[in-house]
Amino acid sequence: MTARKISMVYDLVRVEEKAIIEAARKRSDKIDFRFFDSKDLYFDIRDDDSKIREIFGKVVLQRCASYFRNMHLTAVLEGLGVNVVNNLNAAIFAGNKLLTSILLSKAGVSTPRTKIAFTEEGSLKALGELGYPAIIKPTIGSWGRLVACVNDEDAAKSVIEDREEMFPLYRVYYIQEKVKRPPRDIRAVVVGERTVAAIYRISTTGDWRTNTARGGRAENLPVDKELDDICLRATKPFGSGIFGVDLMESEDRGLIVHEINSTTEFKNVYSKSGVDIPSLIVEYLYELAGKL
């Protein structure tokens, strides 16, 4: 049997990308694994599909941290007949918090109450209905960047006035109820049809955000049926793939999902749970390549 050709595209080789490369090398008998810095790539949208398949194989793992690069590169590869993990719809929808909220809500998955507005005036009205404290986030971005908690209208005005000076994208106001939860949230990793591991992210620095990029601490959380169920229901609308699911434990509503990550970081989940996520990812790609 000839080895299955599988590729990874990236813009940074972080701990995750390196671990995936190493996991693939352990399977070099079965997998011809290639990896490409997206910054070196260029395409013609009418490139020959078979030439592209010769270079990349039928399956490409998308690991670009830049949302715009990720989405456009996925689009061109899909256009040339490659199966990208995650698929273009997942990349677009999961990369945008509003689109994610809409999909979750339609799928009947518990998610924070969310409003959207486009001006200061509209935002203040929406916030008035929602009540304070509330959270204002950009629709794209991660690591808690520019995520603000506002306790009253004055605080909201000052956040919005700052954003009014920024790139148009930041003048789309994604507004959320502040969910009553313990000082922690949950990051679960879904590979294919299974929630493979999870951690608590616990805020330690007094920051209300729990992001480990902001000094939060991680702790293993064994996956039970309830967590697996909600993660699978939450990722289903995005199609099969590899996802980081962010959840909160609401005091009155139980587990609620606030975000889906399509190019998930997993080094903390990997080290705290001991689950070999890089190998599970490689195995998933291998199985997928076998079906095509």
Place this chain on the structure above:
Amino acid sequence: MSGGELKDLSETDCPECSAKIRIPSDAIDGEIVTCPDCGTGFELEISGSGTVTLKQAESVAEDWGE
């Protein structure tokens, strides 16, 4: 276009502060290394012949995330 290669390397000088930065023996082109002295992040650029150069890592842009 070709897939990345693993190369055998040892250490190099930090362009910012001249401290020694250790290059892992299994370093990969594009891998992020951080100077132990000044904390600057660099991207390893590994040429076909195996020479390493350190490039200032691309700074985190607004659209970066998970």
